[in-house]
Amino acid sequence: xxxxxxxxxxxxxxxxxxxxxxxxxxxxxxxxxxxxxxxxxxxxxxxxxxxxxxxxxxxxxxxxxxxxxxxxxxxxxxxxxxxxxxxxxxxxxxxxxxxxxxxxxxxxxxxxxxxxxxxxxxxxxxxxxxxxxxxxxxxxxxxxxxxxxxxxxxxxxxx
Amino acid sequence: xxxxxxxxxxxxxxxxxxxxxxxxxxxxxxxxxxxxxxxxxxxxxxxxxxxxxxxxxxxxxxxxxxxxxxxxxxxxxxxxxxxxxxxxxxxxxxxxxxxxxxxxxxxxxxxxxxxxxxxxxxxxxxxxxxxxxxxxxxxxxxxxxxxxxxxxxxxxxxxxxxxxxxxxxxxxxxxxxxxxxxxxxxxxxxxxxxxxxxxxxxxxxxxxxxxxxxxxxxxxxxxxxxxxxxxxxxxxxxxxxxxxxxxxxxxxxxxxxxxxxxxxxxxxxxxxxxxxxxxxxxxxxxxxxxxxxxxxxxxxxxxxxxxxxxxxxxxxxxxxxxxxxxxxxxxxxxxxxxxxxxxxxxxxxxxxxxxxxxxxxxxxxxxxxx
Amino acid sequence: xxxxxxxxxxxxxxxxxxxxxxxxxxxxxxxxxxxxxxxxxxxxxxxxxxxxxxxxxxxxxxxxxxxxxxxxxxxxxxxxxxxxxxxxxxxxxxxxxxxxxxxxxxxxxxxxxxxxxxxxxxxxxxxxxxxxxxxxxxxxxxxxxxxxxxxxxxxxxxxxxxxxxxxxxxx
Numbered sequence: 001x002x003x004x005x006x007x008x009x010x011x012x013x014x015x016x017x018x019x020x021x022x023x024x025x026x027x028x029x030x031x032x033x034x035x036x037x038x039x040x041x042x043x044x045x046x047x048x049x050x051x052x053x054x055x056x057x058x059x060x061x062x063x064x065x066x067x068x069x070x071x072x073x074x075x076x077x078x079x080x081x082x083x084x085x086x087x088x089x090x091x092x093x094x095x096x097x098x099x100x101x102x103x104x105x106x107x108x109x110x111x112x113x114x115x116x117x118x119x120x121x122x123x124x125x126x127x128x129x130x131x132x133x134x135x136x137x138x139x140x141x142x143x144x145x146x147x148x149x150x151x152x153x154x155x156x157x158x159x
Numbered sequence: 160x161x162x163x164x165x166x167x168x169x170x171x172x173x174x175x176x177x178x179x180x181x182x183x184x185x186x187x188x189x190x191x192x193x194x195x196x197x198x199x200x201x202x203x204x205x206x207x208x209x210x211x212x213x214x215x216x217x218x219x220x221x222x223x224x225x226x227x228x229x230x231x232x233x234x235x236x237x238x239x240x241x242x243x244x245x246x247x248x249x250x251x252x253x254x255x256x257x258x259x260x261x262x263x264x265x266x267x268x269x270x271x272x273x274x275x276x277x278x279x280x281x282x283x284x285x286x287x288x289x290x291x292x293x294x295x296x297x298x299x300x301x302x303x304x305x306x307x308x309x310x311x312x313x314x315x316x317x318x319x320x321x322x323x324x325x326x327x328x329x330x331x332x333x334x335x336x337x338x339x340x341x342x343x344x345x346x347x348x349x350x351x352x353x354x355x356x357x358x359x360x361x362x363x364x365x366x367x368x369x370x371x372x373x374x375x376x377x378x379x380x381x382x383x384x385x386x387x388x389x390x391x392x393x394x395x396x397x398x399x400x401x402x403x404x405x406x407x408x409x410x411x412x413x414x415x416x417x418x419x420x421x422x423x424x425x426x427x428x429x430x431x432x433x434x435x436x437x438x439x440x441x442x443x444x445x446x447x448x449x450x451x452x453x454x455x456x457x458x459x460x461x462x463x464x465x466x467x468x469x470x471x472x473x474x475x476x477x478x479x480x481x482x483x484x485x486x487x488x489x490x491x492x493x494x495x496x497x498x499x500x501x502x503x504x505x506x507x508x509x510x511x512x513x514x515x516x517x518x519x520x521x522x523x524x525x526x527x528x529x
Numbered sequence: 530x531x532x533x534x535x536x537x538x539x540x541x542x543x544x545x546x547x548x549x550x551x552x553x554x555x556x557x558x559x560x561x562x563x564x565x566x567x568x569x570x571x572x573x574x575x576x577x578x579x580x581x582x583x584x585x586x587x588x589x590x591x592x593x594x595x596x597x598x599x600x601x602x603x604x605x606x607x608x609x610x611x612x613x614x615x616x617x618x619x620x621x622x623x624x625x626x627x628x629x630x631x632x633x634x635x636x637x638x639x640x641x642x643x644x645x646x647x648x649x650x651x652x653x654x655x656x657x658x659x660x661x662x663x664x665x666x667x668x669x670x671x672x673x674x675x676x677x678x679x680x681x682x683x684x685x686x687x688x689x690x691x692x693x694x695x696x697x698x699x700x
Contacts, residue, residue: 037201041209041275046198052579053670054630059575062198070402079423082656088624088639091195092575092674098633112633117216118529119423120470131205134274139470139528144223146273146528151205155197195574 031056031101034108034128038150040135046153049096056108058096066091079119090116099126113137210275210324211368216399217406217420219428219464220472220527223268227523229288230261231480234517236292238301241445244486244511246500252513254301256294259517262287262311268320278322286314303444304487304510307342308452312438314340315352328367332376332395335361338383341439342452356439358383358497362393372399372406383436384413386453386484388499416462424466431459435484437497449495450509455484458519470528476521482514554601554696557593561585561691565673571681575674578687583629583669590695599697603661608638608651610673611688618644621676623687625651629666632659664693 034056038047046062068075075090099111106127113124113135122137122145131152138145214221237252244250268282289311294302318336325331337359339352360383366376376395381388391412399406399418408428409415416430435455443450460478467473487510490496500506563585565578590597610623620642628634635658638651663669673687 037198039201039203041207042212043209046201048198052577052672053628053668055628055634057634059674061195061574081424082636082654084652084654085636085639085656087622087641087652088636089622089676092624092676094626094634094674098628115529120529132207139223139526143269143271144526144528146270146278147275149207149275151203151207153201154204156200156202 030103030106031108034099034101034126034133037061037153037155038133039153040150041148047095047150054100056096056099056101056111057094060090060093060095063091075116077116077119079116081119096124099124208276209327211327211330213278213322213324213330215368215374215397216371217403217418218397218399219408219418219426220525220529221268222266222525222527223270224526225264225266225474225523226525227264227266227474227521228261229264229286229521230519231259232518233257233259234480234482235515236305236485237513237515238304239511241300241509243507243509245505245507248511250511252511254295254298256292256301256305258290258292258514260288260290260312262289264521264523276324278320280320280322282318282320284314284316284318288312300445300510307440307443307450310342312340312342312452312454313352314338314436314438328369330366330368330376332362332364332366332378334363335359338436340436341441343439343441353439353441356495356497358388358437364393364395366395372401373397380413382413384433384455386435386455386486387437387451387488388497389501426464428462428464429460431457433457433483440487445489449490451488451490451497453484453486453488453508455482457481457483460519467524470526472525472527474521474523474525476519478519479516480519481516485512485514486510487512555699556694556696557595558606558692558694559586559589561689561693563671563689563691565671565675565687565689567675567685569681569683569685571677571685573677573679575676576685577672577674578685579670579672581668582627582671582691583664583667586664586669586693595695595697597665599700600661600665601696601698603664603696604657604694605637605653605660605691606694607690607692608653609690610640610649610651611690612642612647612649613686614647615683616681616685617647619677619679619681619685620646620649621678623649623651623676624674625689626672626674627660627663627669628672629663629669631666632663634672635660635663 032051034049035051036049038049038058039045040047044064045060047058048061049056049058063075066074076086077088077090077093078086080086080088093116095114095116097112099108101108108126111124112121114121122139124135124137125142127134133150134147135150136142136145136147235255236258237255239250239252265285266282268280270278270280272279290309292305292309294305316336316338318334321333323331337357339357341352341356343352360381362378362380364376364378366374368374374395374397378393380391380393382391393413394409394411396407396409404420406418407416408418412433414430414432416428419427421427433455438452438454440450440452458478458480460476462474462476464472464474486508489509498506561582563580563582565580567576567578590600608625612620622641623639624636625638626634626636636654637657637660638653640649640651642649671691673689675685675687677685
C-alpha cells in the first residue's frame with residue numbers, strides 16, 4: 001500500500017510537470033503583440049485585433065461615419081460579391097482574417113484584408129514596429145499592392 | 160521520512176488534477192463582450208502621420224497589367240506633295256487612300272513603393288499599329304509615304320509616376336516618360352530604334368484632396384500628345400457625387416470622362432482622350448532621309464469596364480477617332496534631331512496630310528486594384 | 530450463326546461499358562444541432578460565440594459508411610437560430626462564419642432579426658468556397674457574431690440548426 005501511494009505520487013509529479021510545460025497559457029507567443037485596438041491612417045475606423053484558435057482576426061468596432069448617407073441606416077457590406085451577404089453590418093465586421101504569426105520573419109502573413117468600399121479582398125501581410133503596423137494589401141504578389149500604417153490606440157480610462 | 164514522502168505524494172496526486180484541469184482549458188473558446196460605445200473615447204499609443212490618399216471613392220480601377228487589342232474602321236488619308244507647307248496653309252492634297260489600323264497594346268504599372276507617405280509607380284508600354292492601306296497608280300510621293308507606314312508604327316515607353324502627399328490635403332504628382340516611336344523593326348541596326356531619338360515627356364502637378372469625393376490639381380506638361388512637342392498647362396478634376404452613382408475623371412486637355420457607376424463591379428465612362436506622339440520614319444524612300452510623322456487623334460468613346468473574377472477586369476471601348484494631326488517633317492536641316500514648333504511656330508511641314516474620322520473598338524483584359 | 534456471334538459480342542461490349550460507367554453522385558443531408566452561447570453579462574453590440582463542429586461531421590460520415598475521399602463537396606443549405614423567449618427583441622443580427630486551422634474563415638450565413646422572432650432563418654451565402662476543406666481539416670469551428678441592442682445580464686443562447694448537403698461518389 002505504501003509503495004502504491006509513493007508510485008502514484010511520482011506519476012502525479014511527472015504528469016504535473018508535463019501538464020504545465022505543455023499548457024498553451026504558459027507559452028508567450030510574439031504574435032500576440034498584435035492583439036489590441038488599432039486605427040488606420042485615415043482615422044475612419046477602429047479595428048480590434050484578437051486571436052481565435054491559432055490565427056489572428058481584426059473586427060471593425062467603431063466607424064467615424066457609421067450611417068450611410070444614401071440609406072440613413074448603419075453602414076452595411078453593400079459591395080460584397082455575394083448578394084446574400086450585403087446586409088451584414090460593417091460595425092462588427094471582420095475585415096482582417098486568418099493571419100498566422102511567423103516567429104522567424106516577425107510578420108503576420110497568410111491573411112486577407114477586406115475593403116468594404118470596393119468589396120475587394122486583398123492578400124495581406126502585417127509587420128509591426130513601435131506600436132505601428134504596416135499593413136500591406138496586395139494582388140497576387142506583394143509588388144502589386146499598397147501599404148497603410150495603423151497606430152495602436154487604447155480606450156481612455158474613465159475617472 | 161516515509162510519512163513525509165507519503166504526504167508529499169498525496170499532495171502531488173491531488174495537485175495533478177488541478178494542473179490537468181488548467182491545461183485542458185482551450186483558450187480558443189473565447190467569449191467576447193463588446194460595448195461599442197467604449198471605442199468612442201480613445202487615446203493614441205503609437206504615432207503616425209496622416210496623409211491624403213492618391214484616390215477618391217469610386218475611381219475606375221487602377222490597372223497593374225493590361226493587354227488589349229485596338230481595331231479601327233476605314234478612314235481616308237489625303238496627302239500633299241513633298242514641299243514646304245506652313246501649318247495654316249491651304250494645301251492641295253490630291254492623292255488619297257483608304258486606311259485602317261489595328262494592333263496590340265500592352266501596358267504595365269507597378270507600384271514599386273506604395274506607402275501612405277509616398278507612392279512610386281514604374282511602368283512600360285508597347286503599342287503597335289499595323290496599317291492596311293492601298294497604293295494608287297501614278298502617285299509617287301503618296302505611295303512612297305504609304306510604304307513607310309504600311310509596315311506598322313511601333314511605340315515603346317518606360318514611365319514613372321510619383322505621388323507625394325503633403326499632409327492630409329495637398330499633394331504633388333510628377334510623371335516622366337521616355338518613348339521610342341517609329342516604323343522600326345527589331346533586329347536591324349540601320350532601321351532603328353535609335354536611342355538618340357528618344358522622346359521625353361512629363362507632367363508636374365500640385366493638387367488638393369479636400370474630401371473622399373473630390374480631388375483637383377493644376378500643373379504643367381511637356382507632351383507629344385498633339386503629335387509634336389508642346390508645353391501646356393493641365394487641370395485635374397476627379398469627383399464623385401454624394402449619391403456615389405456618378406462622377407468625373409478629368410486631366411485636361413489629355414482626357415475628360417463622365418463616370419457612371421452601375422455597381423461595384425460595372426462602370427461606364429463616356430468622354431474623350433487625346434492620344435498622339437511623334438514617330439520616326441527611318442531611311443525613307445525620300446533620298447534615305449529620316450522623317451518625323453506627327454500623329455495625333457482625339458478618341459471620343461464610351462468605355463465599359465467590368466469585373467470578370469477577383470482582380471481581373473475586362474474593358475471594351477467603342478467610339479470614333481477624330482484625327483487631329485498627320486503631318487510629316489523632314490529632319491535633314493536639323494541633323495536628324497527633333498525640333499520645337501509648339502502651337503505658334505511657323506516652321507514648314509514637308510508633307511501636310513489629313514486623315515478622316517474613323518470608328519474604333521478596343522478590347523482589353525486587365526489586372527487591377529480598386 | 531455469324532450474326533448471332535456478332536450480336537452477342539456487341540451486347541457484351543455494351544454491357545461492359547455500362548458496368549464500367551461511374552454511377553452518378555449521391556447526396557445526403559445531415560443536420561447539426563448545436564448551442565452557441567455567450568456568457569453574460571453582455572454589452573450592446575457584437576458578441577462572439579463559437580463551437581467546434583468537426584466531430585459531428587466526422588461521426589455522421591462514419592455512421593453512413595462514407596469516407597472523406599468519396600465526398601465531392603459540402604454545402605450549407607440552411608441555417609436557423611432559435612432564440613430563448615427571454616431574449617426576444619434583443620437580437621439585431623446574426624452573422625455566421627466557419628473556419629479551421631488551415632483554411633480561411635468564411636461567412637456562410639447572415640440574418641437581420643425582426644422583432645418578436647423566436648426562430649430566425651438565416652440567408653445562406655451563395656459563395657461557399659472551400660467549405661468541404663474547412664469541415665474536414667482536423668478541427669473546424671463555427672462562429673456566430675450576434676449583435677444585441679442593449680446590455681444583457683444573463684447568457685445569450687442561440688440554438689442553431691445547420692443543414693448541410695454532402696455530395697459524394699458511391700464506392
